[in-house]
Amino acid sequence: MKGKIADGEARDRLIIWIRRRMEEFGISIEALSASIEHDKAHPPLYRDARGHEWNGLGDMPDWLLAARNAGVNPDFFRIETAPDVITPSEIQSATTQLIDRRQLDLFDAA
Structure with missing residues (x-):
């Protein structure tokens, strides 16, 4: 070594x-x-592609101010917040929506 x-x-x-x-x-x-x-x-509320973040407190940072002045809505950079708790019924509902029932026969054992 x-x-x-x-x-x-x-x-x-x-x-x-x-x-x-x-x-x-x-x-x-x-x-x-x-x-x-x-x-x-105070988790970040906004994030750009370079990883700059802002939690909404204090003055708007330069990167977000420049984007806004260029005509970009600051909400474009808003971070989607995930729910704190996901219930089993919400998981089941989401899973059911993702399944294409037409393809279920492809996975059946012959």
């Missing part, structure tokens, strides 16, 4: 690098934890 970094070593190096950047920018563990909790409480 000469010249290659083992997974454990790569992980350790990454942790050291992250800790140094946190120290460099004055980011505490508490601030990082609070930011993660905030992101969980």
